[in-house]
Each structure stands twice: as C-alpha cells, then as structure tokens.
Amino acid sequence: MAFPGWKRHAPQPTLDRLGELLGNVRSAGLTVSAHTTGEPAHLTPGIELSAFRIIQEALSNATWYAPGAEVRVEAGHRPSAGTFRIADTAPTRTAQPSPGVGHGLLGMWERAAVLRGTLALGATSDGGYEVIAMLPTQLPAIPADLVEGNP
Structure with missing residues (x-):
C-alpha cells in the first residue's frame, strides 16, 4: 500500500540541500543566515547525512525554543574534519510549551559519537544557544578486534 506523496526510495539529504533546508526554516518564520569557509571535502553519505540532521535538529530547536x-x-x-556551528541569539518572544519530550539533543550526540566526532552545546553569553559539531571527513576505521572473523 502506498501513501499519497510518499516516495519509496527518496534519497537521504546531503549538505547540497542545506539551502533548501534554510529556505524551509525561513518560510516558517525563522531569520537564518549561512556562512561557509574552506573547500568542502567529498564526504561519505553517512557523514553528509549526520551533518545535515544535526543542523536540521538545531534549527528545529531554535524554531521551538527561541522565537x-x-x-x-x-x-x-x-x-x-568539518565543523558545523548553529547559533541563535536570545529569543525576543516567550516560547510556546513544547509538544512533548523530544530526543533531538540525544540524537545529535549519537550521530557525532558514532562517527568519532564531537558535539558541544549550551547557552551563550548573550542569552542564545549554540550547537557545534565537528565531524571527520572520513569514517573511522573499525578496530581489528571488532571485525568479523578476528579472535
């Protein structure tokens, strides 16, 4: 059974679609700017997806908690490595009650950890909030003792 509008094999998002994500967030009322430094490396699909999802979650949190x-x-x-920083200023309005307990921060931690990257987050001195993820450009090697067939 197919659902209307459902794409069976939709590609996972990559950083090439960051502009589209920012456009969607802007249309939801968030003021967003973007800045890139350095030459983007060719990243594996898993690293690309993790970077995209971390940015997406941080923007979602800013929409909810920093109107x-x-x-x-x-x-x-x-x-x-690639470093991705998403920082918001102090909110100018009171945030609406959250629709429920989410697991977004935990998901960001897990995405960074599985790649042996780092994630730092917290309040800024100006009353805003920031998320900083550093992800490797290549997937880490699997330790030999974890490879199937090794004693």
Missing part, C-alpha cells in the same frame, strides 16, 4: 531569534549556520571545512 524571534536570529540564527547563524556556519560550516567550516578542513581536509580532516
């Missing part, structure tokens, strides 16, 4: 804030998305590319 009226301005958000800046920064992507810094180096040969060994």
Whole structure:
C-alpha cells in the first residue's frame, strides 16, 4: 500500500540541500543566515547525512525554543574534519510549551559519537544557544578486534 506523496526510495539529504533546508526554516518564520569557509571535502553519505540532521535538529530547536531569534549556520571545512556551528541569539518572544519530550539533543550526540566526532552545546553569553559539531571527513576505521572473523 502506498501513501499519497510518499516516495519509496527518496534519497537521504546531503549538505547540497542545506539551502533548501534554510529556505524551509525561513518560510516558517525563522531569520537564518549561512556562512561557509574552506573547500568542502567529498564526504561519505553517512557523514553528509549526520551533518545535515544535526543542523536540521538545531534549527528545529531554535524554531521551538527561541522565537524571534536570529540564527547563524556556519560550516567550516578542513581536509580532516568539518565543523558545523548553529547559533541563535536570545529569543525576543516567550516560547510556546513544547509538544512533548523530544530526543533531538540525544540524537545529535549519537550521530557525532558514532562517527568519532564531537558535539558541544549550551547557552551563550548573550542569552542564545549554540550547537557545534565537528565531524571527520572520513569514517573511522573499525578496530581489528571488532571485525568479523578476528579472535
């Protein structure tokens, strides 16, 4: 059974679709700017997806918890890692009650950890909030003792 509008094999998003994501967030009323430094490396699909989802979740959180804030998305590319910073200013309006307990922050931590990247987040001195993810440009090697067939 197919659902209307459902794409059976829709591709997972990559950083190439960041502009589309920012456009969607802007249309929801969030003021967002983006800045990129360095030459983007060719990333594996898993790293691309993780970076996209971390940015997406941080923007979603800013929409819910920082109404009226301005958000800046920064992507810094180096040969060994990409750094993604999503920072918002202090909200200008009171946030509406949350629709439920989410697991977005936990999901961001898990995405970074599985790639042996890092994630830092927290309040900023100006009353805003920031998320900084550093992800490797290549997937980490699997330790030999975890490879099937090794004693």
